[in-house]
Amino acid sequence: MSAHPRVVSLPQAATDAVPRHVALVMDGNGRWARQRFMPRFFGHKAGVDALVRAVNLFAERGVEYLTVFAFSSENWKRPTEEVSGLMSLVLVAVSKYLGKLAGDGVRIRIVGDRSAVSDKLRQAWEQAEAQTRHNTRITLAVAFNYGGRWDIVQACRQALAEGIAPEAFDEAYLSSHMALSFAPDPDLFIRTGGEMRISNFVLWQAAYSELFFTECLWPDFGVREIDAALGAYAQRDRRFGGIRPPAVAQGA
Ligand code: IPE
Ligand code: IPE
Ligand code: MG
Numbered sequence: 001m002s003a004h005p006r007v008v009s010l011p012q013a014a015t016d017a018v019p020r021h022v023a024l025v026m027d028g029n030g031r032w033a034r035q036r037f038m039p040r041f042f043g044h045k046a047g048v049d050a051l052v053r054a055v056n057l058f059a060e061r062g063v064e065y066l067t068v069f070a071f072s073s074e075n076w077k078r079p080t081e082e083v084s085g086l087m088s089l090v091l092v093a094v095s096k097y098l099g100k101l102a103g104d105g106v107r108i109r110i111v112g113d114r115s116a117v118s119d120k121l122r123q124a125w126e127q128a129e130a131q132t133r134h135n136t137r138i139t140l141a142v143a144f145n146y147g148g149r150w151d152i153v154q155a156c157r158q159a160l161a162e163g164i165a166p167e168a169f170d171e172a173y174l175s176s177h178m179a180l181s182f183a184p185d186p187d188l189f190i191r192t193g194g195e196m197r198i199s200n201f202v203l204w205q206a207a208y209s210e211l212f213f214t215e216c217l218w219p220d221f222g223v224r225e226i227d228a229a230l231g232a233y234a235q236r237d238r239r240f241g242g243i244r245p246p247a248v249a250q251g252a
Contacts, residue, residue, distance in 0.1 A: 019230070023068075023186035023205070024066065026051065029217070059106070067202065071145055072143075105135045108139075111180055148201055148203025151179045185208065190214070190229050192221050210236045
């Protein structure tokens with residue numbers, strides 16, 4: 001084996017200035033409401049408004065895909081009233097905002113296990129997807145009843161059902177069966193609310209995402225925080241396991 005490490009060539013820019021795909025954990029609604037002596041549901045309602053604002057701001061800055069964590073596989077552990085409140089909030093949000101998002105050029109996709117949600121909610125998702133399918137300004141993927149582990153398992157199940165030979169089963173094959181197969185891997189992973197964990201979000205796809213955590217509670221997330229996150233991203237040096245060749249000295 002050669003003693004010299006192989007220099008992997010990288011794209012010209014360390015980071016393309018704007019991430020193509022942002023994955024976002026919208027956390028902190030409950031604390032935001034508590035700070036205002038209001039029930040948690042009040043925070044979730046404000047969270048929907050914050051999301052509609054954020055989609056447009058990310059689109060204006062050139063982000064092509066925004067994947068937001070709206071309800072995790074584990075959020076069923078919450079009290080029944082909160083879970084049912086969230087389910088009805090989604091229905092209200094679709095009827096309130098679908099027309100606006102469609103008009104703003106947003107393509108909506110839902111990722112997650114739909115089998116556990118009500119028929120009414122499933123129909124609302126289908127309508128949102130159908131009504132926006134030809135939009136091209138930005139894709140908003142709403143992760144609902146989603147878990148990164150669920151996604152890996154459901155992709156493997158499809159592979160097993162297809163009877164793929166073990167030698168043919170590789171990363172590209174698995175990726176093509178994942179719920180987010182229509183999007184490139186997230187370049188930037190943002191979590192609001194101050195916790196520094198992934199909480200079973202895009203586990204497979206975030207292998208090389210740049211991470212950005214902010215104390216800002218989700219309903220307060222606006223233009224300042226978006227620009228802070230995108231600004232931090234633009235400074236990152238993404239190496240993907242390679243190394244950057246030393247800069248050639250001037251005049252050399
Ligand atoms: C995130 O806010 C929204 C959902 C998980 C649905 P939280 O409800 O987790 O708010 P905090 O973390 O309790 O403040
Ligand atoms: C992650 O937030 C899920 C969503 C934002 C939908 P949680 O509030 O559920 O995460 P943990 O429990 O603090 O890890
Ligand atoms: Mg939380």
